[in-house]
Each structure stands twice: as C-alpha cells, then as structure tokens.
Amino acid sequence: MEITTIKEKVSNVLTTILEHSNFEMSDELTAKDVDGWDSLSHMMIITKIEEEFDIRFKLRELNKLKNMGALVSLIQSKS
Amino acid sequence: MNLIFDIQKSIEEHYDRNAFCIGQEYHTYKELAQVISNIRSAIRSKIKGDETAIGLITNDDLQTYASIIALWLEGKAYVPLNPEFPLSRNHMIITQADIRTILDSSEENVFKDEHQTIATKELNTFPVDLTPLEVSKEDLAYIFFTSGTTGTPKGVPITFDNLSAFIDAFWALDYPITKEDRCLQMFELTFDLSVMSYLAPILKGACVYTIPKDEIKYSYIFELMEDYELTFSLMVPSILHYLRPYFEEIDCPSLKYSLFCGEALPLDVTQEWSTCVPNAAIANVYGPTECTIFCTDYTYVKNAENKTHNGVLTIGRDMKNTATIIVDNDNNEVAIGESGELCLSGAQLTPGYWKNETKNKEAFFYKNYKGKNIRFYRTGDLCNVDADGDILYLGRVDFQAKIQGFRVELSEIEFHAKVALDKVNAVAVAFTNAIHNTEIGLVIESDTIATKDLLEYLKTKLPAYMVPTQIKYIQNFPLNTNGKTDRKKLKEMFS
Numbered sequence: 404m405e406i407t408t409i410k411e412k413v414s415n416v417l418t419t420i421l422e423h424s425n426f427e428m429s430d431e432l433t434a435k436d437v438d439g440w441d442s443l444s445h446m447m448i449i450t451k452i453e454e455e456f457d458i459r460f461k462l463r464e465l466n467k468l469k470n471m472g473a474l475v476s477l478i479q480s481k482s
Numbered sequence: 483m484n485l486i487f488d489i490q491k492s493i494e495e496h497y498d499r500n501a502f503c504i505g506q507e508y509h510t511y512k513e514l515a516q517v518i519s520n521i522r523s524a525i526r527s528k529i530k531g532d533e534t535a536i537g538l539i540t541n542d543d544l545q546t547y548a549s550i551i552a553l554w555l556e557g558k559a560y561v562p563l564n565p566e567f568p569l570s571r572n573h574m575i576i577t578q579a580d581i582r583t584i585l586d587s588s589e590e591n592v593f594k595d596e597h598q599t600i601a602t603k604e605l606n607t608f609p610v611d612l613t614p615l616e617v618s619k620e621d622l623a624y625i626f627f628t629s630g631t632t633g634t635p636k637g638v639p640i641t642f643d644n645l646s647a648f649i650d651a652f653w654a655l656d657y658p659i660t661k662e663d664r665c666l667q668m669f670e671l672t673f674d675l676s677v678m679s680y681l682a683p684i685l686k687g688a689c690v691y692t693i694p695k696d697e698i699k700y701s702y703i704f705e706l707m708e709d710y711e712l713t714f715s716l717m718v719p720s721i722l723h724y725l726r727p728y729f730e731e732i733d734c735p736s737l738k739y740s741l742f743c744g745e746a747l748p749l750d751v752t753q754e755w756s757t758c759v760p761n762a763a764i765a766n767v768y769g770p771t772e773c774t775i776f777c778t779d780y781t782y783v784k785n786a787e788n789k790t791h792n793g794v795l796t797i798g799r800d801m802k803n804t805a806t807i808i809v810d811n812d813n814n815e816v817a818i819g820e821s822g823e824l825c826l827s828g829a830q831l832t833p834g835y836w837k838n839e840t841k842n843k844e845a846f847f848y849k850n851y852k853g854k855n856i857r858f859y860r861t862g863d864l865c866n867v868d869a870d871g872d873i874l875y876l877g878r879v880d881f882q883a884k885i886q887g888f889r890v891e892l893s894e895i896e897f898h899a900k901v902a903l904d905k906v907n908a909v910a911v912a913f914t915n916a917i918h919n920t921e922i923g924l925v926i927e928s929d930t931i932a933t934k935d936l937l938e939y940l941k942t943k944l945p946a947y948m949v950p951t952q953i954k955y956i957q958n959f960p961l962n963t964n965g966k967t968d969r970k971k972l973k974e975m976f977s
Binding site: 435441442443444445446450461462463465466 | 696697698699700701702704705724725727728731732917919921946951
C-alpha cells in the first residue's frame with residue numbers, strides 16, 4: 404500500500420477515536436503531541452487500525468511504535 | 483521503629499546487588515545508599531525540625547525513590563505530587579498538607595516560587611549514613627490525597643506504625659520475596675500500591691523494575707516480564723483487560739507470584755491469565771488507602787472452584803492485622819450471607835483524614851467488637867461474607883468509581899463540570915467499555931453544545947484519568963421512583 408494512503412487512513416482513525424483533527428501527520432508525531440491520545444485511546448486506536456488494514460500487531464511491536472513514522476512503516480510491512 | 487532499621491539493614495547487607503532497574507538502567511543498593519545519604523544531608527541542613535510533611539515530585543528515577551527513604555530516616559513523611567497533574571490540584575494539596583519544602587529531581591523545578599525546593603539531582607556527595615533517627619509510632623510515613631466529593635482532594639495520613647503492621651501482615655501471607663527476586667513496580671507514586679511495590683523488595687534486597695513515564699504501560703510490563711524474567715508482580719486488573727487480546731503471545735514461566743489489587747478481578751480473565759504465567763500463584767488482594775495498601779487476601783485456586791459474585795473473584799479474608807465486619811445502616815453486624823457495608827479496623831487503619839473532622843465523623847465510628855471498643859472505617863463497599871469467612875464484593879454503596887485502580891468521586895467531576903457549564907446540570911457516570919475497563923462518561927442536560935472549553939477547563943482541574951472520555955446530551959434527566967436522577971438510565975447511554 405502507498406505510504407500516503409496509509410497515512411490518510413491512520414489520520415481518519417485518529418479523527419474518529421479522538422473526535423478531533425488537531426494534529427499534523429508528520430513522521431515525528433508522537434502520542435504526546437496529540438490531545439487525548441493516552442493509554443486508553445491508544446488501545447482503541449491500535450484496535451481500529453488493525454480492523455481498517457486487516458492486520459494484527461504483536462504485543463512486542465507495540466513498544467516499538469515510538470512515532471508516526473514507525474507506525475506507518477510497520478503497517479506497510481504487514482499489509 | 484523497627485521498619486526503618488530493617489530498611490537500613492537490608493540496604494547495607496545487599497550493597498553489591500541491584501536495587502532498581504529504571505529505564506533499562508540498573509542501580510545497586512550501594513548507589514542507592516549514596517544517593518539517600520546525599521539527599522538526607524540536604525534535608526538536615528535545609529528543612530526545619532518541625533516540618534513533617536514534605537512534598538515529593540514523582541519522577542521515575544533513583545533520586546525520587548531515594549528521597550522517600552531519606553525522609554523516613556529523618557522521621558519525615560512524603561506527600562507525592564505528580565507533575566502531570568493540574569497545577570491547581572497540586573497547589574490544593576500543598577496548601578492542605580502545609581508543605582513548605584519540595585524534593586524535586588526534575589531538570590527544572592516544577593514549582594517555582596513560594597516553596598523551598600531541594601533539587602535532588604544536583605547535590606554534593608556526603609559520607610554514607612543510613613542510621614535512622616528516633617522515630618515514634620505515631621509519626622507519619624506518607625500522606626496520599628484521593629478524590630474528594632466537594633472538589634477538594636482529601637488527605638489520608640499513614641503512620642510508621644500503620645506501615646509496619648501492613649508489612650508484617652504481608653509477610654504472613656507467605657508470598658515470599660528474596661534477594662534473588664525481580665519485582666514489578668508499575669504504579670504512579672501518588673497511588674499507594676506503589677509503596678508495597680518498592681518497599682517489600684527493598685526490605686529483602688530484591689530488584690525493583692519501574693515503568694518509564696513515556697511508555698505504554700501494558701505492553702512495557704509484558705516486555706519487562708519476558709525479557710527480565712520478573713518473578714513478582716502486583717498489578718491492577720485493567721492491565722489484564724488491555725493484555726487479554728495478546729494472551730496467546732505471553733509466556734512467563736519465571737513469574738512466581740502475580741497479585742491483583744485496586745479493582746474487581748473477574749474469574750474468566752484470571753483463568754486465562756493463569757496459562758500465561760503457568761508457575762505463578764495468583765492472588766486477589768483488597769484494601770483502601772485508609773487501611774494501608776491492602777488488608778484482605780484470596781489465593782486463586784487453579785483447576786478447582788473459586789468463589790465469585792457476578793463473575794468477580796472473592797476478596798478473601800482479613801489479613802493478620804485487620805478485623806473486618808459487615809454492617810447495616812445502624813452499624814449492626816448483619817448475618818452470614820446478608821449484604822451490608824464492609825468496615826475495617828486494626829493496626830493498618832489511618833488515624834483519620836488530614837484536618838477534615840466532617841469527613842472523619844462520616845467515615846469512622848466506634849463499636850463494641852469482641853468485648854472491646856474498636857474504631858472502624860466505612861469503606862463504602864457493599865459486601866457479604868460466607869460461612870468460611872470469605873468476603874464477596876457486590877458493588878459500591880455510593881457514587882465512587884475506580885479508573886485503572888484510582889478512586890474517583892463522580893461528584894468531584896460533576897462539581898467542576900457544573901462550574902464550567904455555568905449552571906447547566908451534568909451527571910458523571912462510570913461505565914464499562916468494550917474491553918471491560920471503566921471509563922468516565924458525562925451527560926449534560928442540554929442540546930448538543932461545543933465541549934472544547936469544558937474539556938480544557940476540566941483538564942486544568944482534574945488528573946487525566948478523571949476527565950470524561952465520552953459526552954452525551956439529554957433534554958431532561960430521567961428520574962427514578964424516588965424522584966432522584968436515574969443514574970442507571972444515564973449510564974445506559976454509554977457503551
């Protein structure tokens with residue numbers, strides 16, 4: 404899948420779960436930079452991404468998701 | 483006070499062993515002793531003798547843990563202040579506890595003026611001295627602030643005597659820790675389960691593994707368990723709910739004891755978890771901050787029947803230094819099997835809320851028990867007890883909720899929401915979400931309105947876990963048969 408498509412889909416997931424779109428989809432974006440992205444919504448975002456892309460993350464992979472860039476390339480490697 | 487001497491003895495006996503693993507970095511007991519001594523020396527020169535409650539910024543580093551021990555050696559209490567909590571809330575705590583000095587290991591002081599700050603990362607090296615001062619039983623070890631109904635957090639002071647009674651009762655449970663053990667410390671230091679998680683290992687020369695603040699807790703815990711072969715853990719059940727979709731990937735044969743506290747522990751999740759930790763004894767412990775960390779215990783039995791109510795495991799029986807009774811509205815003990823409010827007494831019980839006589843009159847009472855006039859604490863938990871003495875948790879008698887183990891007074895959220903909404907009515911409810919964790923919802927009695935300002939306001943008044951995650955609107959609140967707002971109906975609006 405194209406990086407831009409993945410980014411767009413991830414952006415939509417964030418908007419749905421967090422109920423706002425006050426963020427810039429850069430590779431350096433981290434949960435800290437986004438309002439409402441805490442451990443609870445993180446779980447919901449991860450689950451939603453798994454659904455959207457029809458993929459499954461391993462628990463160990465979740466710790467490596469340090470920023471948006473890492474998330475997008477992990478999704479790309481799986482889909 | 484023996485407890486403090488025991489801490490000194492254990493640190494000195496285990497100099498070569500690791501005391502902490504913080505952010506993948508090990509620190510030995512020798513290092514801990516040095517940092518404690520440096521901080522202690524600063525406390526001696528900068529804090530007056532009559533100053534007993536000292537603020538502590540809760541960072542995840544060696545200095546913060548060393549500060550606790552240093553204060554105890556000097557017979558002083560710590561009051562944890564989470565730098566991520568709203569400033570106004572921390573200021574309320576500082577005022578209430580009459581804090582004049584704050585120990586802070588941050589690069590830049592969290593509190594700038596008014597208070598004296600001791601920057602614990604920038605201290606000179608002093609000779610190691612771990613010999614405690616004379617400490618009396620009534621001296622305070624810590625004051626923790628929990629959610630209060632009127633928008634003001636209430637302080638729970640715990641004495642060294644309370645803490646010693648807890649440690650004594652904990653060892654009596656026979657979930658032993660030795661110097662070979664690797665123990666999880668997953669809690670924010672404003673949560674009293676943290677005390678057990680660092681103190682018990684230190685008393686035995688074991689190693690404490692903490693969670694860096696910027697990590698996602700549940701997945702980091704799993705990595706610590708597997709990669710560092712942890713042997714002992716105390717967790718809140720909500721971690722299990724997060725991990726549940728990944729149970730198949732988890733295999734931690736090294737874990738010997740897996741304790742849960744702070745929320746209801748469902749039997750089915752416990753059963754599934756037991757296959758992830760095949761060699762661990764699993765226990766469900768229970769207790770409010772008022773009765774020092776926890777005070778009842780139940781050991782889960784594998785492949786046999788476990789007592790439950792609505793699928794929730796029993797909280798078991800009183801620990802060694804606690805006596806429990808279940809009472810009706812007139813403080814009379816109810817018969818076996820009948821439900822009532824669980825009340826606690828014994829050596830772990832706090833002397834009473836910090837400077838809050840109104841609350842103390844509500845929450846504590848004296849009652850003749852086994853021929854003695856005993857002071858009891860009302861937990862607000864609805865329970866019953868069976869013929870074996872095992873206590874079943876049925877629910878709350880009031881409007882308190884538990885979010886990731888943190889106690890939340892729904893009325894405190896409503897109080898702040900109503901201020902922001904300018905007289906529009908609002909009700910906060912705690913509901914169970916799809917992964918069986920508790921979330922806070924807010925129902926506003928109005929048409930749909932923009933909530934950005936409301937949420938911004940709440941974030942300046944409440945810790946993040948108390949800020950509602952979902953908001954709904956209704957023209958008029960439904961009423962129940964007593965003519966009161968039907969909170970049950972409002973709760974059904976969330977899923």
